[in-house]
Amino acid sequence: MQEFYALIEAGGTKFNCAIADKQRNILVEKRFDTTTPVDTISAVIAFFKQQQQAGYNFRKLGLACFGPLDLNPASLSFGSITSTPKPHWSNVDIKQQLEKGLHCAVFIDTDVNAAALAEFKWGASQNTSVNIYVTVGTGVGGGVVINGQTLKGLVHPELGHMLISGVPEIKGVCPFHGNCVEGLAAGRSMAAIWQQSADSMKEDHPAWDIEAKVLGNFCHNLMVSFSPQSIVLGGGVMSKKGLLEKTIEYAEQSLKNYIVFPYNQGLKQIITAPGLGSRSGVFGALALILD
Missing domain, CATH: 3.30.420.40 (ATPase, nucleotide binding domain)
Incomplete structure (x- = not known):
């Protein structure tokens, strides 16, 4: 049956x-x-x-x-x-x-914990022991899977509220934390900061370079905090052409070759789009x- x-x-x-x-x-x-x-x-x-x-x-x-x-x-x-x-x-x-x-x-x-588990089972994070899924959309959230189990400790990961420094060009709008990832990089925050929706911003708008810098710094923090083999960046904002690649560049600049990667591995293999698309x-x- x-x-x-x-x-x-x-x-x-x-x-x-x-x-x-x-x-x-x-x-x-x-x-x-x-x-x-x-x-x-x-x-x-x-x-x-x-x-x-x-x-x-x-x-x-x-x-x-x-x-x-x-x-x-x-x-x-x-x-x-x-x-x-x-x-x-x-x-x-x-x-x-x-x-x-x-x-x-x-x-x-x-x-996001569930999405991280799906990517671990069937998507871009298969065959890993530590993987992270981040959605950058109206808000920013992140889920963590360690050895096939979603991370739940005191509560659960709130990666979107990780504080970000080194981005003086803009001021974050999170009502709780100001310059956290969500306050700087969520679609809702971008609209408040730039007074226009992310959807309406052209590719050469300065917001996109700053967005990549914020997310690059965020990925730096994720790498040194969790040592993941996979960071999947999903959500509507990440559909912007070139944003993923620019984020990886800023993460590489921020890390300054501090992490020694295994052979044939680097941030381009670790930071990726979802393997399951919008699913x-x-x-x-x-x-x-x-x-």
Whole structure:
């Protein structure tokens, strides 16, 4: 009997919902705007109930969710979104609501931890012992996988709030930390800093060189903090032509040949685009189940 899985890539802008099988075939897919918790979660539950009625009987749901999250299984609020800047979503018990509404087991982790796990299993980070996935989009987030397990300590990685120095050209706009990666390099921050959307900036706009410098410094920090064999840079902002290559150049300049790489290895082999394209998040939800 074929087994089906429910998948949710829950972002601050969209909830991408899907039904898939073990072979990563996406059988049904639909996106919902992230509005209020009541409206969004109700729409998601209704969608999956329709799929159950259509014959996609699933017992497990993978939830790759924006955060911060409570990922401590011993906590009374396990599976809840905690103090997120997303309006109305703080302290929402999303895991519990989905389990009650759909009568299935829900496997939860951060969206970026899940994406890092998917890239480790099937994408650009295969055959590594330490890998990192970073999304540079409306915000900036990062997930870490060590020896095939997502990193969860006191809470979970918040790599987007790593402080960045050496970029005097701009002032970060993060309401918590100012000059952190998210405050300097997220699409939302770029729009605030430059008074125009990143989408509307031409390739020769000075913002892109500064963006690459910020991300290059960020990759420097990731290299000396985690010693990863793979850093995957995804998200809408990274789709800008030439940004990945320029980021690698700035990371190389920042590191100043301090790290001695194995033979035939260098930052060009370590810092890459996603191997799964735009599917890292939704396949991350599947990876949480299969893991």
